[in-house]
Amino acid sequence: MDDIATSTLLIILGVLLFLSAYFSGSETGMMSINRYRLRHLVQQGHRGAKRVQYLLDRPDRLIGLILIGNNLVNIAASAVATIICLRWFGDAGLVVATFGLTLVVLIFSEVTPKTIAALHPERVAFPSSIILKPLLTILYPAVASVNFITNGFMRMLGVNPNNTQGQDALSSEELRTVVNEANSMIPTSHQEMLLSILDLEKVTVEDVMIPRAEISGIDVQDDVKSIIKQLSQAQYTRILLYRNEIDDAIGFIHARDIMQIVTKNSVELDKSEIVRSAREIYYIPEGTPLNVQLLKFQRNKERIGLVVDEYGDIQGLVTLEDILEEIVGDFTTTITPLSSESTTLQPDGSVLVDGVANIRDLNKEMNWNLPIDGPKTVSGLVIEVLGDIPQQPLCLTVNDYRLEIVESSDNMVRKVRFFDL
Template identity: 80%
Template sequence: MMSVNRYRLKHLAQQGHPGANRVQFLLDRPDRLIGLILIGNNLVNIAASSIATILCIRLFGDAGIVVATFGLTLLVLIFSEVTPKTIAALHPERVAFPSSLLLKPMLTLLYPVVASVNFITNGFMRMLGVNPAAAGSQDALSSDELRSVVNEASSMIPSSHQEMLLSILDLEKVTVEDVMVPRAEIAGIDVQDDVKSMIKQLSQSQHTRLLLYRGEIDDAIGFLHARDIMQLLTKNNQETDKAEIIRSARDIYYIPEGTPLNVQLLKFQRAKERIGLVVDEYGDIQGLVTLEDILEEIVGDFTTSIAPAPSETAQLQADGSVLVEGVANIRDLNKEMNWQLPTDGPKTVSGLIIEQLGDIPQYPLCLRINGHAIEIVESTDSLVKRVRFLAEEQTP
């Protein structure tokens, strides 16, 4: 009974399995089930001990007490304890479901005795701070426990499905800052450009939505959708003015930095939005996040990404080292290379190194971060452009 998988049991009970329903009824109050089984078990054991002692004394005299003690102990261990309980532990459902046919009516028949015993034992347990009635509420799994269940079920779940399930569980640990397109890489159109240049940028862009701004990103006006501009051009016979383009811009949806991805996914759904600008506590634009960015965290890359893929920012060298661009995203590198770089601070390799050193290095040097030996290959006045992650055999 106690070895039955509770979640499979609940599934079978919901499917209307009669044996599962009986077992679930008995396990709802394990104190009563244990009381019933132990009453019968101890009654039989004590009775068997008394009968065996009387028989052995008649057959062997005073030595019959020793014979009865050791003989009955051996019989009980083999045929009443080790063998049946091992079989039941290995095949819990095959034993529990038929056993419930006997145990459930016995519980009804012996309920006064079971209730009396439980009243006394539960009183002692409450004195020890244990509430037997709360046993059924301890079946809920935490996210870490659920993650372990998914990992252990790898033989029954395709690896791609397993990765998606684990990614969903990790959404609450990832924020919009981890997946956003950095401010410097946001594709946009300056409203101060001429109309032809604006339309050309929109038609040649690989993205269907572009940010419309005035002079600089912080002075954002709205998002231009290629479909809206094409409809506008068709309506005006390929001629339109800047005012009409500005009016066609859609309102900007702002996202506070630090928002977990699972929360933002729900917000996108409720607001019926697909794109937004990430802003800090002062309202300054930090980056851009789309619905596709969040979905790719679950299912992997399936669209053309604004940011370069990790394979474009990390190149394996012949000597086993890895040449990495400074703008490479740390989380992407950890996934691709199976590294353990810290992700609770800066999002790029350049930012991580600058934080560790407390300054922007102006010449090549080496450092170690979380066990990774890193050589700075190239840097500028504002950032680290390229680094080399040394292989273990290259580490001094």
């Protein structure tokens, strides 16, 4: 070593520091790369992505290879730097080499390459894999030996080095964060739809159903002329038929079936023929999540159903359109009143809300945070908080919202004013 010129040792030291920077940057780039984008590029046939995926399939081997190389060049650099400093500074060279090399390695071989690799992992990982993949083959005996020892030590500590299954899986909340942070990569409307799909498991059929009191149906006990008039003026293509009351439902009759009956009969329609044309009712248990019900509609080839409680009493009506609107928003053909039609902004900044307004819809439209784990309407929320139906104007507080009951009747709260929103 004494025969080697100092200039040559400086060149060797520079090469070793460059190799150290390469291994440090490669490690950070490989570990920082987006695994989902990597899989997408692999499916697209990207060669660099395939090499990186091959290396990341066994991260213990990859890390072992990089650390073997990094430690070798760092120790060699330390030895070379010590010789150079001893020539220049004598015995003080040991101290100079220790602190000087630490600073140089820290700046040029650690912080700088690792920061660049963290900011641009693909630009670092893909080219690095060209060298790392064949290097792994060449140094495999050394890497395997190191891995055998380290894996055994990890097992002694209760860690299974081979248990990597499911580490890249995302929960619904984590997936929600990914969608929210997509920004311009995904249009806002698409982000809203994706988030709505994730919300389907948290929303039940009671949240979107048409309440029992608002179900549009026809009593088959009425005379034929009245039934025909109601059918002709119906706002829906599917109408519920019942006897005397909703709980004695017969079935749904489609507008297409009505037209066929009218076309076939040149004389007065027979009520029994209308009843026979009714299709069997599809019942939905209350509490069914929307994602489950959507699949059930698809599996059973149904588009509409009646929500029933544990006693079999009808609570409301749900259609396929109601569930789809939770994903894509209200259709232009819907005749259901919008949330904005249930709210009126007052000159003093307060908001006047109808008692029948749906709380979930209000939260979405007004960006409020009213509780949705109980009653579905504002009237139900007020009654639950008070424990009674108020018969005179009064004020109350719900989740830091100040409410004033403006109008109520014997069975419900009709108007509520919200302050300080």
